Amino acid sequence: MTPDLMDEGARRIQARLAPAALGQTESGGRTAGFSRIATPGEVDITHGRILYLEDVNVSFDGFKAINNLSLDIAPGELRCIIGPNGAGKTTMMDIITGKTRPDSGTVYFGSTIDLLRHNEPEIASLGIGRKFQKPTVFEQLSVFENLELALKTHKGVTSSMFFRLDSAQSDRLAEILHTIHLADSVARMAGNLSHGQKQWLEIGMLLMQDPKLLLLDEPVAGMTDEETARTAELFLTLKGKHSLMVVEHDMSFIRTISEIVTVLCDGSVLAQGTLDQVQADERVIEVYLGR
Amino acid sequence: MTTPSPIQLPAPAPLLTRSGWSAFIVALIVVCAVAPVLNLWVPAGSMFYLSDYAVALLGKIMCYAICALAMDLIWGYTGILSLGHGLFFALGGYVMGMYLMRQIGRDGNYKSDLPDFMVFLDWKELPWHWALSDSFVATLILIVAVPGLIAFVFGYFAFRSRIKGVYFSIITQAMTYAAMLLFFRNETGFGGNNGFTDFKRILGMPLATQNMRMTLFVLTGVTLLVFFLLARWLVRSKFGRVLQAVRDAETRVMFSGYSPLPYKLTIWTISAMMCGVAGALYVPQVGIINPGEMSAANSIEIAVWAAVGGRATLIGPIVGAFIVNGAKSWLTVTAPEFWLYFLGALFIAVTLFLPDGVVGLVKKLKKNNNKKTEGAAP
Numbered sequence: 033m034t035p036d037l038m039d040e041g042a043r044r045i046q047a048r049l050a051p052a053a054l055g056q057t058e059s060g061g062r063t064a065g066f067s068r069i070a071t072p073g074e075v076d077i078t079h080g081r082i083l084y085l086e087d088v089n090v091s092f093d094g095f096k097a098i099n100n101l102s103l104d105i106a107p108g109e110l111r112c113i114i115g116p117n118g119a120g121k122t123t124m125m126d127i128i129t130g131k132t133r134p135d136s137g138t139v140y141f142g143s144t145i146d147l148l149r150h151n152e153p154e155i156a157s158l159g160i161g162r163k164f165q166k167p168t169v170f171e172q173l174s175v176f177e178n179l180e181l182a183l184k185t186h187k188g189v190t191s192s193m194f195f196r197l198d199s200a201q202s203d204r205l206a207e208i209l210h211t212i213h214l215a216d217s218v219a220r221m222a223g224n225l226s227h228g229q230k231q232w233l234e235i236g237m238l239l240m241q242d243p244k245l246l247l248l249d250e251p252v253a254g255m256t257d258e259e260t261a262r263t264a265e266l267f268l269t270l271k272g273k274h275s276l277m278v279v280e281h282d283m284s285f286i287r288t289i290s291e292i293v294t295v296l297c298d299g300s301v302l303a304q305g306t307l308d309q310v311q312a313d314e315r316v317i318e319v320y321l322g323r
Numbered sequence: 324m325t326t327p328s329p330i331q332l333p334a335p336a337p338l339l340t341r342s343g344w345s346a347f348i349v350a351l352i353v354v355c356a357v358a359p360v361l362n363l364w365v366p367a368g369s370m371f372y373l374s375d376y377a378v379a380l381l382g383k384i385m386c387y388a389i390c391a392l393a394m395d396l397i398w399g400y401t402g403i404l405s406l407g408h409g410l411f412f413a414l415g416g417y418v419m420g421m422y423l424m425r426q427i428g429r430d431g432n433y434k435s436d437l438p439d440f441m442v443f444l445d446w447k448e449l450p451w452h453w454a455l456s457d458s459f460v461a462t463l464i465l466i467v468a469v470p471g472l473i474a475f476v477f478g479y480f481a482f483r484s485r486i487k488g489v490y491f492s493i494i495t496q497a498m499t500y501a502a503m504l505l506f507f508r509n510e511t512g513f514g515g516n517n518g519f520t521d522f523k524r525i526l527g528m529p530l531a532t533q534n535m536r537m538t539l540f541v542l543t544g545v546t547l548l549v550f551f552l553l554a555r556w557l558v559r560s561k562f563g564r565v566l567q568a569v570r571d572a573e574t575r576v577m578f579s580g581y582s583p584l585p586y587k588l589t590i591w592t593i594s595a596m597m598c599g600v601a602g603a604l605y606v607p608q609v610g611i612i613n614p615g616e617m618s619a620a621n622s623i624e625i626a627v628w629a630a631v632g633g634r635a636t637l638i639g640p641i642v643g644a645f646i647v648n649g650a651k652s653w654l655t656v657t658a659p660e661f662w663l664y665f666l667g668a669l670f671i672a673v674t675l676f677l678p679d680g681v682v683g684l685v686k687k688l689k690k691n692n693n694k695k696t697e698g699a700a701p
Contacts (some may be wrong), residue, residue, distance in 0.1 A: 129578060156580040168575045170568045172635075176333050177564055187581045189589050195561040196335070206330045215330050241580065 075142035075159060075244055082107045082245055082275045083128065088137030090123060090299075097123045098134065099299035105245070110271040112286045112307075113279045115296035116319055121279045122165060124296070125247045129162050130155045141245070157187070161243035165250050167230035171223030175214050175233060178222050179205050182237035205240070211266065212236035227254040235266070245275045252285050264288040283307075295319075336559050338552070347548065354544030359537050375533065382540040382608045384648045385547050389601035391628040391640035392547070392554055393594040398626065399634035400558055401590050402570030403487075407495030408598050409622035410502050411470035413612065415599030417506075418465045420519035420612040421456040423530075427523050439521075440514045450512040459526060466603040467596040474595030475588065482587045487573075496619055503617035518613025525607055536608070543604045547641070550597055554637050557593070566590055567635075627666070631673050633680025642681055 075082065083105040090098040098120045105111050113121055126132035127139060130152045139147040147155060156162075170178050183201060185191070197205070209215045212232040217225065222233055231251060238246055251267075252260045260282070267289050270276060280286055286293065286307060293310050295303040303313045310316050339347060358381075361373035390412055398404050424438040433442040437449065455461035477498060481491060509515040522530055529535065557563050568576045569583050576583055606612045615621075624647075632643020647669070654662045677684055 131574075151582075152574075152577040153580050153582040156578050162578050164574075168572045170564075170571045170575065172567055172571050173564060174333070180561070181564060181568055181576075181581075182579045184580075187579075189562060189585045192562040192565055192586075193557070193560050197332075202332055206332065209330055218330060219333055237575075237579065 076144045077107045077142050079143045080106055081140075082109075082142060083277070084138075084140040084143075085124075085128075086138045088124075088127060088134045088139065090120075090127065090132060090134045097299055098127065101137070101296075101300050103294065103301060105275055105277060107244075107275055108272045110267060110276045110278065110289060110291060112290040112293045113277060113296060114281070114283075114286065114293060114310075115302070119296040120299040121296055122249060123299075125162060125249055125277075125279070128155075128247060129160060153187070156241065156243075159242070159244035160247065161238035161241045161245070162247045163231075163234050163238055163249055163251055165253070167227065167234050169222040169225075169230050169233050169237070171221065173222060174219050175209075175222055175225070176205070176218045178233055179208060179236055179240050182240035184240065184242045208236050208239050211239065213262065228256060228259040231255060232259070232263075235263075239270075243274065245277070246270070248276065248278045250280055251278060252280065252282055260285055261288075338555060338559065347552075351545070351548055354548070355541055358544075359541065362537055363533065375536065378536055378540050379608060380652055382536070382543050383605065384645055385540075385543045386601045386605040386608070387625075387628065387648055388641040388644040389543075389547050389550055389604075390598050390625045391632065391644040392550055392637065393597035393601070394625050394629045395634060395637055395640040396554055396557065396566075396590055396597075397594040398629060399636070399640070400563060400570065401566045401587060403587065403591070404489075404492045404626060405495045405591075405594075406492045406619070406622045406626065407499040408594070408625050409619075410499035410617050411474060411595040411598035412602040412605070412621075412625075413499075413502075413506075413614075413616035414470045414473065415466045415602030416606040416612040416616060417513060417519070417602075418462055418469055418599070419603035419606045420522075421453060422459060422462040423522040423525060423607060424514075424519050425453075425456045426525060426527070427521065430523055431521070438514070438519075440509075440517065441512075444509055452512065462603075466599050470595045470599035470602075471592050474592045478588045478591040479584075482584050482591075496622065499617050499622050500619055503614045506614040506617060514613070516614060518611060518615075519606075520611040520613075522607065522610055530607060530610070539604065539608050543608070546600060546604060550600075551637060551641070557590070558637065562586070562589075624666075627670055629680075631669065631677075631680055633677075633682030633684075636680070636682045639680050639682035646681065 081104045083103075085101055085103045088098050088101045089096070101120070101124065103124075113124075115121055123132060127134050128147060130147065130150055133148070141147050141155075141158060141160065145158060147160075150158065170181065173181070180197060183197075183205070185195070185201070206215075209218060212235060214225075214229065214233060214236065217229070222230065225233060231254065235248070235251065238248075252263050255263065264285060267276060267278065271289075278286075278289070290307050292304060293307050294301055295310050295313075295316050297319045302319065303310045303316050305313075358373060358378070361371055362375070362378050365372045367374075390408060393411075394405065394408055397408075427438065429436060431439040431442075433439055435442045437446065441449070449456075455465065481494060486494065505511055506513045506518075507516050513519075524530060525535070558566070565576065565581055565586050568579075568581075569586060573583055602612075602616070628643040628647050629640040630643070631647055632641065633639025647666075650665065650669075651662060654665055673680060679686070
């Protein structure tokens with residue numbers, strides 16, 4: 033073999049690999065196809081769906097809370113869920129986060145992770161963050177400590193015993209303190225915050241987890257108009273980097289942030305589309321105003 | 324977006340503050356030097372003389388203080404009220420008691436190799452669970468291993484089933500009661516309702532001497548101080564903050580990616596082991612261990628000490644153990660019939676007026692004082 037031939041060969045190999053190395057495909061640089069290797073714990077969004085629910089059923093003592101619910105969410109999407117009381121919005125979130133087991137149906141995170149096989153802490157570690165309807169923060173700990181606990185890191189007993197915040201983590205924490213407008217309250221007890229601030233702190237704790245999908249149950253309940261406007265702004269910046277599922281009753285808030293709105297009623301999807309489309313839908317008007 | 328201005332993030336809290344360390348050193352000196360000198364070298368007539376009775380009493384209370392400290396870890400910080408910690412205390416005591424029984428050798432009433440109660444029951448050889456009771460090293464290991472293992476197994480099933488709050492407390496109460504009934508029986512080989520007593524020696528040295536009493540006293544004091552540091556290290560680590568988070572909002576802890584089971588189980592087992600050590604130090608000092616230590620009331624009393632002193636403060640429960648037991652030994656001498664009324668009244672008063680205990684009250688007074696002085700300054 034001569035050096036010329038070797039150079040020639042190297043050029044040819046590089047030319048063949050070049051398009052793949054660009055990584056512009058939807059599969060994140062990997063070759064799409066049947067022989068792709070699924071990495072455990074990694075969310076596979078090559079099929080364009082980050083969350084996928086199909087034919088989910090749950091009943092509590094005979095009452096069908098969720099009835100053949102099918103729903104999917106694209107990566108980076110901000111989806112609003114509305115619906116009258118008892119439509120199953122919170123139950124749906126309970127199912128996704130592992131709190132409630134459905135009687136039947138499939139729930140997938142990406143195309144490979146079956147969420148029904150995991151418990152709450154595992155699902156949280158996979159990258160699904162959840163904000164509760166009632167703000168839930170650690171009241172006896174400071175704002176700083178609340179965020180530090182939520183930080184994405186090893187969460188075993190021994191690693192917690194010897195945990196020290198490194199500089200990258202401190203920077204991230206400081207950045208989120210700014211994002212949630214609590215930079216002046218670092219050392220305050222979370223229990224002493226106002227209702228709106230607690231909502232923000234909880235959102236901040238979700239962001240510390242760096243989730244791929246955020247489930248937000250009534251995030252602006254009890255907020256002032258100004259706080260609501262700031263929240264809308266925050267959600268719009270999160271969109272694209274994260275997928276969001278927002279349950280809200282505040283229609284003007286939804287109008288500011290939404291692209292697609294899903295209407296739930298009696299545990300299944302009643303209508304889906306832009307806010308104007310669903311508001312014009314006869315069936316939606318019926319369930320909201322009564323017959 | 325504007326560039327964020329730098330924020331001063333709070334630095335991690337030190338193990339003890341400067342004044343905390345000074346107080347710790349003072350306590351260490353008092354236990355290791357002042358008390359022995361006052362007891363052993365000061366003549367009995369002097370006003371500085373520390374009587375043998377006081378040494379015995381303080382030694383006993385320090386054992387109780389270890390239990391109260393252990394209770395604070397599980398109740399004060401993790402929010403799990405155990406009403407069965409008396410069991411772990413008694414188990415540590417029984418392990419030590421078995422060793423002390425074997426140390427009696429042939430000096431018992433029946434001049435036999437076997438402990439007296441076994442001769443009385445006409446047993447010919449030691450039961451299997453006494454096999455390691457001859458070895459002091461094995462005894463030291465078992466003092467932590469037995470309460471630790473029982474707590475681990477019990478805790479694993481209770482926490483895995485997500486048993487919480489008052490249900491957990493009731494089950495722990497039932498657990499210690501069941502154990503008491505088991506130990507009361509003669510055939511289980513723990514001396515029945517008389518338990519173990521008439522100890523003569525430890526490590527071949529006589530127990531009933533002033534020097535030995537003082538040695539045990541110092542050992543107890545040092546153990547208490549070391550356990551305090553250990554507890555302090557645990558609660559100021561992120562581990563300790565997760566425990567407090569479990570207490571305040573367990574679902575949030577789960578949705579933050581922590582599995583609460585190993586956290587609860589770890590602190591529960593550590594707490595039980597501490598109680599076991601306290602029991603093992605207690606038995607040679609008081610000279611008796613019987614199933615009465617496992618009675619329901621004893622476990623409840625541990626919780627009372629912690630509540631009186633102030634939960635989730637570490638120092639509070641230690642103070643509480645001294646206050647309540649000091650009052651107990653004084654009242655049971657001067658007005659024995661009033662002791663139980665006093666205990667009941669104290670518990671009600673603390674629950675109603677001092678939810679944060681004595682230490683909480685002191686903190687509040689200090690804060691008010693600071694406010695006043697700040698208010699006075701222009």
